[in-house]
Amino acid sequence: AGVALMEIVSEPDLRSSAEAAECMKKLRQILRYIGSCDGDMEKGSLRCDANVSVRLKGSSTFGTRCEIKNLNSIRYIVQAIDYEIQRQIEILESGEEISQDTLLFDVALGKTKVMRSKEDASDYRYFPEPDLLPVEVSQDKIDSIKSSLP
Secondary structure, eight states, X not given: XXXXXXXOOOOSOOOSHHHHHHHHXXXXXXXXXXXXXXXXXXXXXXXXXXXXXXXXXXXXXXXXXXXXXXXXXXXXXXXXXXXXHHHHHHHHHTTOOOOOEEXXXXXXXXXXXXXXXXXXXXXXXXXOOTTSOOOOOOHHHXXXXXXXXX
């Protein structure tokens, strides 16, 4: 009944829009190489949801996260993240708080817009799906696969 959805979630360890773009380029290259998808972002074969939060320099605590949904090109990933970083900085510098929202990126305006607001983190449904088991790949398996690649 169609094409299965594969979702890949990374740790919150990217520090810039440029890093996010490089990550998506590399991921797209890998997915194309293994034949998982054609990586055609404009046709919806691959999309990116970017979670963005800012924090004070030197702080180890993440700021309030906003999620930008369905980015469909590397260029728009960069533009949306850069805009959202600046938007959050301006809000915090004006003494206000970031609200945890789900956002869309308006390509024509080059701005993020609220798609839906979240009252608290539980609205994001951060809980494990009991029917989906985590995939854990051992370092030995990773090393074995790496050694067999051209």
